[in-house]
Amino acid sequence: MKRISILGSTGSIGLSTLSVAESFPERFQVIALAAGKNLETAFEQARRWKPRVISIAAEAHAETLSDRLKQAGLSEIEVVYGTAGTIRVATHPEADFVVSAIVGVGGLEATYAAVKAGKTLGIANKECLVAAGELITAEARKHGKPLLPIDSEHNAVHQCLRGGRMNEVERVWLTASGGPFLDTPSSQFHLITVAQALNHPTWKMGKRITIDSATLMNKGFEVIEACRLFELPPASISVLVHPQSTIHSMVEFVDGSILAQFSLTDMRLPILYALTYPERIQSDMRFHVNDLRHLDFRPPDMDKFPCLRLAYEAAEAGGAKTVALNAADEVAVAAFLEGSIHFDEIPGIIEDAVRASNTGALQSIAEVLEADAEARRYTRKRISKTLESRTTSV
Amino acid sequence: MKRISILGSTGSIGLSTLSVAESFPERFQVIALAAGKNLETAFEQARRWKPRVISIAAEAHAETLSDRLKQAGLSEIEVVYGTAGTIRVATHPEADFVVSAIVGVGGLEATYAAVKAGKTLGIANKECLVAAGELITAEARKHGKPLLPIDSEHNAVHQCLRGGRMNEVERVWLTASGGPFLDTPSSQFHLITVAQALNHPTWKMGKRITIDSATLMNKGFEVIEACRLFELPPASISVLVHPQSTIHSMVEFVDGSILAQFSLTDMRLPILYALTYPERIQSDMRFHVNDLRHLDFRPPDMDKFPCLRLAYEAAEAGGAKTVALNAADEVAVAAFLEGSIHFDEIPGIIEDAVRASNTGALQSIAEVLEADAEARRYTRKRISKTLESRTTSV
Numbered sequence: 001m002k003r004i005s006i007l008g009s010t011g012s013i014g015l016s017t018l019s020v021a022e023s024f025p026e027r028f029q030v031i032a033l034a035a036g037k038n039l040e041t042a043f044e045q046a047r048r049w050k051p052r053v054i055s056i057a058a059e060a061h062a063e064t065l066s067d068r069l070k071q072a073g074l075s076e077i078e079v080v081y082g083t084a085g086t087i088r089v090a091t092h093p094e095a096d097f098v099v100s101a102i103v104g105v106g107g108l109e110a111t112y113a114a115v116k117a118g119k120t121l122g123i124a125n126k127e128c129l130v131a132a133g134e135l136i137t138a139e140a141r142k143h144g145k146p147l148l149p150i151d152s153e154h155n156a157v158h159q160c161l162r163g164g165r166m167n168e169v170e171r172v173w174l175t176a177s178g179g180p181f182l183d184t185p186s187s188q189f190h191l192i193t194v195a196q197a198l199n200h201p202t203w204k205m206g207k208r209i210t211i212d213s214a215t216l217m218n219k220g221f222e223v224i225e226a227c228r229l230f231e232l233p234p235a236s237i238s239v240l241v242h243p244q245s246t247i248h249s250m251v252e253f254v255d256g257s258i259l260a261q262f263s264l265t266d267m268r269l270p271i272l273y274a275l276t277y278p279e280r281i282q283s284d285m286r287f288h289v290n291d292l293r294h295l296d297f298r299p300p301d302m303d304k305f306p307c308l309r310l311a312y313e314a315a316e317a318g319g320a321k322t323v324a325l326n327a328a329d330e331v332a333v334a335a336f337l338e339g340s341i342h343f344d345e346i347p348g349i350i351e352d353a354v355r356a357s358n359t360g361a362l363q364s365i366a367e368v369l370e371a372d373a374e375a376r377r378y379t380r381k382r383i384s385k386t387l388e389s390r391t392t393s394v
Numbered sequence: 395m396k397r398i399s400i401l402g403s404t405g406s407i408g409l410s411t412l413s414v415a416e417s418f419p420e421r422f423q424v425i426a427l428a429a430g431k432n433l434e435t436a437f438e439q440a441r442r443w444k445p446r447v448i449s450i451a452a453e454a455h456a457e458t459l460s461d462r463l464k465q466a467g468l469s470e471i472e473v474v475y476g477t478a479g480t481i482r483v484a485t486h487p488e489a490d491f492v493v494s495a496i497v498g499v500g501g502l503e504a505t506y507a508a509v510k511a512g513k514t515l516g517i518a519n520k521e522c523l524v525a526a527g528e529l530i531t532a533e534a535r536k537h538g539k540p541l542l543p544i545d546s547e548h549n550a551v552h553q554c555l556r557g558g559r560m561n562e563v564e565r566v567w568l569t570a571s572g573g574p575f576l577d578t579p580s581s582q583f584h585l586i587t588v589a590q591a592l593n594h595p596t597w598k599m600g601k602r603i604t605i606d607s608a609t610l611m612n613k614g615f616e617v618i619e620a621c622r623l624f625e626l627p628p629a630s631i632s633v634l635v636h637p638q639s640t641i642h643s644m645v646e647f648v649d650g651s652i653l654a655q656f657s658l659t660d661m662r663l664p665i666l667y668a669l670t671y672p673e674r675i676q677s678d679m680r681f682h683v684n685d686l687r688h689l690d691f692r693p694p695d696m697d698k699f700p701c702l703r704l705a706y707e708a709a710e711a712g713g714a715k716t717v718a719l720n721a722a723d724e725v726a727v728a729a730f731l732e733g734s735i736h737f738d739e740i741p742g743i744i745e746d747a748v749r750a751s752n753t754g755a756l757q758s759i760a761e762v763l764e765a766d767a768e769a770r771r772y773t774r775k776r777i778s779k780t781l782e783s784r785t786t787s788v
Contacts, residue, residue: 159651163556168674173683240683247654255670256663256679257553260641260654269650276649280562285650289567289634292691299684 002275005032005089005119007110008101010041012206013124013150016267017099018045020275023283028275032089034102034110037061043068046077053078053092055085083109090114097275099150100125103206104330105372108132112365115139115147122274123229124150130221131323132368133228134361148274149229153222155270156248156261157230158277163251163259172232173250173258174222175242176300179214182243186304192343194336211333212307215346216300220311221329224322227315234315239300239308246295263287306347310354319359320371327375328353335383345386353379396669399426399483399513401504402495404435406600407518407544410661411493412439414669417677422669426483428496428504431455437462440471447472447486449479477503484508491669493544494519497600498724499766502526506759509533509541516668517623518544524615525717526762527622528755542668543623547616549664550642550655551624557645557653566626567644567652568616569636570694573608576637580698586737588730605727606701609740610694614705615723618716621709628709633694633702640689657681700741704748713753714765721769722747729777739780747773 004021008014014033021028030049035042039061046054046069054077056065062081069077080088083106090098090110098114100107101124111128115121116139123129128136140147149155153174161169180199181192197214198207205213212218219239226237240250250260263269264285272283302309307329314321328350335341341349353375362368398415402408408427415422424443429436433455440448440463448471450459456475463471474482477500484492484504492508494501495518505522509515510533517523522530534541543549547568555563574593575586591608592601599607606612613633620631634644644654657663658679666677696703701723708715722744729735735743747769756762 159557159653162558163553163653163655164674171683238683240686250683252681252683253674254676255666255674256677256681257655257657257667257674258681258683259553259557260656261557261651262654263651272649273651280558280647280649280651282648283650287646287650287652289565289632289644289646289652290693292634294691295689297686297688 001029002027002097003029003031003095004097004099004275005034005092005095005114006030006099006101007034007086007090007107007114008036008099008103008125009033009045010035010038011101011103013099013101013267013271017101017271017275018049020268020271021049024281027281031095032092034086034089036102039065047072047074050074051077052094053080053089055080055082055089057081086110087113090119091117095119097122099271099274100128101150105131105327105369108368109365112136112139115143115145118143118145120145120148122148122150122271126221126225127326129225129228130326131372132362132365133225133322135365135368137228137231146277147229148277149225150267150270150274151222152248152265152267152270154225154229154249155273157226157251159261159273160249160251160259161230163257164253166230168253168255169230169232169236169251170254171252172226172230172237173240173252174219174226174237175245175247175249176216176219176239177213177245178241178243178300179216181214182241186344189344190342194339197336197343207337208330208333211336212329214343215307216305217307217311217329217346217350219300220308221326223308223311224315224325234312241298241300243296244294246292307350310347310351314354317359319361320357320375321354321359323362323368323371324354324357324375324378325350327372328379331376331379332383340387341383349379349382349386352382395423396421396491397423397425397489398491398493398669399428399486399489399508400424400493400495401428401480401484401501401508402430402493402497402519403427403439404429404432405495405497407493407495407661407665411495411665411669412443414662414665415443418675421675425489426486428480428483430496433459441466441468444468445471446488447474447483449474449476449483451475480504481507484513485511489513491516493665493668494522495544499525499721499763502762503759506530506533509537509539512537512539514539514542516542516544516665520615520619521720523619523622524720525766526756526759527619527716529759529762531622531625540671541623542671543619544661544664544668545616546642546659546661546664548619548623548643549667551620551645553655553667554643554645554653555624557651558647560624562648563624563626563630563645564648565646566620566624566631567634567646568613568620568631569639569641569643570610570613570633571607571639572635572637572694573610575608576635580738583738584736588733591730591737601731602724602727605730606723608737609701610699611701611705611723611740611744613694614702615720617702617705618709618719628706635692635694637690638688640686701744704741704745708748711753713755714751714769715748715753717756717762717765718748718751718769718772719744721766722773725770725773726777734781735777743773743776743780746776
């Protein structure tokens with residue numbers, strides 16, 4: 001019986017994790033849940049899973065949740081809230097395995113606390129690795145615990161890496177769908193609408209990650225995540241465009257052999273893999289290999305998609321550069337989604353924010369959060385200036 | 395330093411093995427060589443590699459080889475011949491690793507002797523597994539030694555299997571180029587010429603294996619080999635047509651994940667893998683992943699290529715059936731190559747020979763060789779009858 005805590009239980013990965021737990025009741029016990037803003041879902045999850053403790057994001061929701069659980073005869077479930085609550089869930093003494101699935105830097109402290117407490121981490125939170133990857137991997141190594149990636153690409157890499165030793169890895173190949181603008185001439189990027197950018201060809205995801213897929217910044221983040229997770233230099237991670245997204249990623253070994261992984265594009269599969277590693281257990285999520293027909297590949301175009309290049313540069317430079325890359329991207333994408341800036345203005349804004357950030361290793365999560373806040377301030381100011389100059393020129 | 399014996403040193407796999415040994419002189423020492431009929435190549439190999447012992451197929455060649463080595467100042471190299479000589483090479487006390495690459499059932503006794511002597515086997519000889527696989531795998535298991543496949547498909551499977559445990563394997567997918575007649579209507583199979591059948595789209599190989607690729611019998615043999623090597627039932631091995639032959643094979647695990655392996659189509663790669671397993675060492679045989687463009691797949695058509703179905707049936711039936719399948723195929727293909735029978739007559743002849751053979755496990759290599767000889771006799775008689783009836787009807 002694996003005893004799990006879920007950070008971000010009401011989000012997409014959290015729901016998928018609970019769905020996996022539901023399918024294998026004899027294998028998984030849910031010890032603790034950290035929910036987001038959705039009080040109703042949090043209540044339902046507490047009622048269904050009877051965790052030892054549930055955390056809710058807003059203090060204002062905690063009492064309501066506590067009252068409703070009491071009315072439901074579940075007063076033994078402890079209700080906590082905010083960052084301290086999330087950390088309580090992340091470090092619950094009965095939990096073996098923590099799923100880190102809170103979106104954004106809000107999940108950083110709790111994730112770091114989990115790994116410091118010696119928990120095995122399943123990581124779906126991009127920021128954990130992009131912004132604080134070195135701190136987290138160092139703690140995991142100290143405790144001798146694996147970091148198990150819960151996204152299709154890094155999970156695929158993790159699987160392929162089993163075909164050799166780490167010092168036998170020549171290169172990691174992350175596949176990329178290429179997003180909806182793979183074949184759009186860059187001259188038309190200025191006019192791309194939010195609706196067009198949200199129309200991802202293969203995966204249905206949240207808004208920010210969908211835009212990040214359209215700019216290839218998401219793949220850039222994945223390059224950085226791969227560097228952190230597998231302790232490889234950026235130059236050893238390559239991206240290959242593969243529009244069908246069938247092959248989730250590949251590992252090239254020093255002898256010239258390449259292993260590739262594929263499966264249904266269902267997030268429950270990497271979650272199941274992470275939760276059961278080093279075992280594999282029978283699932284009904286079958287890829288019908290006999291239906292395989294065509295797979296296409298091509299190298300990525302970094303001139304057309306400068307965000308990918310920016311990610312490589314930030315990864316090489318290190319320090320706060322990847323923190324700034326993530327923070328600036330989040331702010332710029334939000335500005336695009338609200339209609340303030342054009343699609344093709346996103347990369348330049350991020351580039352400036354990264355340039356303005358510091359190198360030099362960050363020593364703590366506090367320093368990471370400070371660098372993050374600083375980059376957000378910078379980016380908002382930079383966007384304001386763009387908008388002002390636009391008003392002025394009109 | 396790995397000390398190797400090569401059975402079949404003057405054949406294609408033997409030459410590739412020596413080429414690998416040449417590239418890594420600090421890793422491999424050639425202890426013993428079993429050459430075929432090519433006296434000149436045998437002499438050159440002995441001079442170059444200075445093995446402890448060299449075996450030559452024909453007794454008539456042994457004295458000449460011995461004399462020439464003496465003249466070259468290499469009288470310390472022991473010269474042996476025939477089956478006894480090959481067995482001496484296979485069981486040389488100084489050898490750790492034996493490459494089994496003699497084509498045909500002629501390699502059976504020596505290969506079995508090697509595995510009985512506790513050597514690690516690199517297997518390129520199809521007959522070892524198709525005809526005597528159960529005997530050989532049982533001996534390898536008894537000595538706790540791995541059987542390392544030296545052909546691209548099974549070597550790929552071996553690599554993919556590292557991604558999980560044997561009891562986590564759902565299915566092995568062997569890829570098949572489909573051969574030159576993948577898109578030829580079966581109504582035209584009667585008129586296929588030897589030259590057409592020898593024109594394989596992706597691999598340059600010997601004549602018999604090229605014809606076996608055209609009938610898909612080669613893939614059928616590989617299904618049987620996979621059953622033996624990985625101790626899986628025929629129903630757990632599937633074939634997928636993949637005309638580019640880029641992906642060499644795949645393994646599907648119980649959780650729904652699939653691992654696939656690819657590399658350059660160069661036999662030195664699986665040889666290097668087998669010789670260095672469980673390590674991988676740096677080679678310059680790089681697949682240029684960035685040049686990957688299109689991969690196509692489709693299920694095989696067993697009505698059009700009945701040899702594949704025959705192989706599954708023989709594998710299911712067991713006993714001497716797979717011995718007969720191999721023997722009858724060799725005789726039928728030879729008859730096709732010499733112009734005696736038509737391409738579309740091959741499967742029916744083999745089917746009759748397999749039907750005429752016995753079930754019931756074979757207990758020794760002697761029994762295997764007896765079943766092989768019996769099937770050859772049967773097949774030759776069956777072909778004679780076909781030819782007679784043709785003459786009569788004309």
